[in-house]
Amino acid sequence: MRIFILVGLQLSGKSSHGHRFREEEGFPMLETGHAVYHELKNQGLEVNHENTSQVIRDLLTHDPTAFTRVILDSEKDKYKDSKVLLLNGVKSPAEIKYTRKRFGKDNITVLGFHACQKTRFNRVTNPDRFLVSGKFHEKTQEDSDLAKWENFISRDIREIWLGIGNAFATANEIIVTEDRIWPFHSFDQSYENFKKCIITN
Numbered sequence: 001m002r003i004f005i006l007v008g009l010q011l012s013g014k015s016s017h018g019h020r021f022r023e024e025e026g027f028p029m030l031e032t033g034h035a036v037y038h039e040l041k042n043q044g045l046e047v048n049h050e051n052t053s054q055v056i057r058d059l060l061t062h063d064p065t066a067f068t069r070v071i072l073d074s075e076k077d078k079y080k081d082s083k084v085l086l087l088n089g090v091k092s093p094a095e096i097k098y099t100r101k102r103f104g105k106d107n108i109t110v111l112g113f114h115a116c117q118k119t120r121f122n123r124v125t126n127p128d129r130f131l132v133s134g135k136f137h138e139k140t141q142e143d144s145d146l147a148k149w150e151n152f153i154s155r156d157i158r159e160i161w162l163g164i165g166n167a168f169a170t171a172n173e174i175i176v177t178e179d180r181i182w183p184f185h186s187f188d189q190s191y192e193n194f195k196k197c198i199i200t201n
Helices: 014-025 033-043 049-062 066-074 093-103 119-124 127-133 137-146 149-162 164-168 185-201
Strands: 002-007 029-032 082-090 110-116 175-176
Touching: 002 014, 002 164, 002 185, 014 029, 014 082, 014 185, 029 033, 029 066, 029 149, 029 185, 033 049, 033 066, 049 066, 049 149, 066 082, 093 110, 093 164, 110 164, 110 185, 119 149, 137 149, 149 164, 175 185
Parallel strands: 002 082, 002 110, 029 082, 110 175
Antiparallel strands: none
């Protein structure tokens, strides 16, 4: 099985591209962020920016592979018979290392997604964002918080603190989604680049 790890800061296009590929090709995509929502529920905490940040810090401080490990274990039935798996939301080199050890380093390809901060912030209210995130109640609540600039910046800082820059630096391919009117103009083009990366690896 080929594992494609999607790495990039929030709203860089990972989920939108991954969900389209899943819908068109029928291959599964797991999102490490869902492990966060499971943990919030277990602790009886409301889904908001502050609680989400705290849970992530607490768990990853003790085990930097926690969310990747939980998702791969708990949702194994979704991918056990698949030839391709998209793993979205990885934020640190430790998670990449863990996935390589678990599935074999030759079966792992890291795809980096990039767009500037202003472009990414403007996507919080894009219609396609809600088509993807609206499928998950918790994700929609989190997006409401991200519509505030200070929370958006705080989350960027949090992801950088977790090591996402170092994870991004290991990417085998880079998908650039930079376009002020994305996704209405350039999404199809960046999606074709993304799809090509999967097909040729």
